[in-house]
Amino acid sequence: MSCSPFDLREYFYRELADPQRGQVEAHVKTCQSCREELDRLRLTETALFALREEEIPQRIAFVSDPVFEPSPWRRALSAFWNSGARLGFASAVMLSTALVVFALHRPAPAPVVNVAPAPAQTVAAAAPGLTDAEVQVRIDAAVTKAVVGVEARQKAQLEQVKADLDGARQRLLLASQEFDYNSKRQGAHYVTTGVVAPPGVGEPK
Amino acid sequence: MIFRAVEDADLIRRAARGSVEAYNLLVSRWEKRVYNYLLRLTRHREDALDLTQDVFLKAYQNLRKLDDPERFAPWLYRIAHNEAYSLFRKRRPESESEEVAAEATETGINVAGSSVFPIELSLAVAAALDRLSPDQREAVVLKHYQGFKFEEMAEILECPVSTVKSRLYTALELLKAELAPIKGVS
Numbered sequence: 001m002s003c004s005p006f007d008l009r010e011y012f013y014r015e016l017a018d019p020q021r022g023q024v025e026a027h028v029k030t031c032q033s034c035r036e037e038l039d040r041l042r043l044t045e046t047a048l049f050a051l052r053e054e055e056i057p058q059r060i061a062f063v064s065d066p067v068f069e070p071s072p073w074r075r076a077l078s079a080f081w082n083s084g085a086r087l088g089f090a091s092a093v094m095l096s097t098a099l100v101v102f103a104l105h106r107p108a109p110a111p112v113v114n115v116a117p118a119p120a121q122t123v124a125a126a127a128p129g130l131t132d133a134e135v136q137v138r139i140d141a142a143v144t145k146a147v148v149g150v151e152a153r154q155k156a157q158l159e160q161v162k163a164d165l166d167g168a169r170q171r172l173l174l175a176s177q178e179f180d181y182n183s184k185r186q187g188a189h190y191v192t193t194g195v196v197a198p199p200g201v202g203e204p205k
Numbered sequence: 206m207i208f209r210a211v212e213d214a215d216l217i218r219r220a221a222r223g224s225v226e227a228y229n230l231l232v233s234r235w236e237k238r239v240y241n242y243l244l245r246l247t248r249h250r251e252d253a254l255d256l257t258q259d260v261f262l263k264a265y266q267n268l269r270k271l272d273d274p275e276r277f278a279p280w281l282y283r284i285a286h287n288e289a290y291s292l293f294r295k296r297r298p299e300s301e302s303e304e305v306a307a308e309a310t311e312t313g314i315n316v317a318g319s320s321v322f323p324i325e326l327s328l329a330v331a332a333a334l335d336r337l338s339p340d341q342r343e344a345v346v347l348k349h350y351q352g353f354k355f356e357e358m359a360e361i362l363e364c365p366v367s368t369v370k371s372r373l374y375t376a377l378e379l380l381k382a383e384l385a386p387i388k389g390v391s
Binding site for chain 1: 270
């Protein structure tokens with residue numbers, strides 16, 4: 001068991017940070033057992049290096065054959081689909097483009113029209129130089145004309161509705177008369193043939 | 206005109222864009238290390254060579270999925286690890302270690318003709334590595350022979366750093382018991 005402040009083997013493998021290495025080195029100078037342990041590790045590694053690397057018996061080389069090489073387009077496509085980051089970036093670009101296009105082609109909001117003061121403004125704008133009385137006369141005439149027009153339209157609509165209702169009432173009367181006539185005719189038929197009611201299909205006679 | 210060394214990251218980017226020349230240069234830089242890593246794992250030269258070719262082919266096919274070129278080494282070794290274990294599963298679905306250990310003892314991975322290290326020592330090292338479990342041996346290979354950091358090893362082996370340390374330290378104790386006296390004597 002080592003009494004070193006840090007693992008001697010990590011020191012030996014150079015896995016310790018510099019301050020820790022310094023502490024271990026200071027300890028090893030004063031500790032006989034740790035020094036011997038470190039020597040054994042070094043001897044072991046030296047022995048391991050007796051087994052040296054061998055040369056590779058046959059060099060490896062690849063030959064470029066255009067027949068088997070994927071086309072640049074296919075390579076680019078493959079690289080694109082195999083990369084999550086690129087796919088994500090492309091999605092973000094498409095989304096941004098869509099947002100920009102939507103923002104540029106969005107229809108303008110409908111203008112707000114102030115209806116009430118329009119006639120006066122129109123009259124005043126159309127005929128500058130008129131007195132207020134003349135303007136008022138013109139407004140009155142326009143209002144009267146509009147009211148007459150509206151009343152005429154309403155009267156015409158009323159007449160139309162009245163005519164439609166009369167037509168419907170006539171059709172209902174005709175249908176009612178026809179129904180009465182058919183009922184009487186069916187009753188007369190049953191009386192002349194002596195049959196009370198026609199038998200249904202499958203019913204016992 | 207400015208001259209600078211072409212780094213792996215440059216080659217990876219060019220290879221990912223379809224430059225086979227750049228990829229071949231990259232392969233030439235890494236093939237020996239990957240081959241030796243697979244050789245330690247499989248302890249069979251032909252298997253190691255076949256697997257090395259498969260590893261670089263698979264790496265080329267998936268190079269565009271490598272987000273950070275700086276992480277190329279752990280990524281490449283992860284492929285190599287998967288390829289090796291895929292081979293183990295195909296050939297030895299039950300117990301891989303005993304059979305391979307016997308084969309390795311017979312064939313022996315050694316460095317003949319080394320003047321610095323006697324052949325007995327390299328044989329002893331090969332035998333000591335053979336006695337480790339496959340997980341422990343791979344940890345030793347990745348740390349001592351390939352020089353990876355604990356975090357990179359955890360990435361390659363797909364396990365926590367604590368597991369990596371546990372495997373490595375256990376293996377180190379076994380190797381220390383077997384190899385340190387030999388070296389000390391020699």
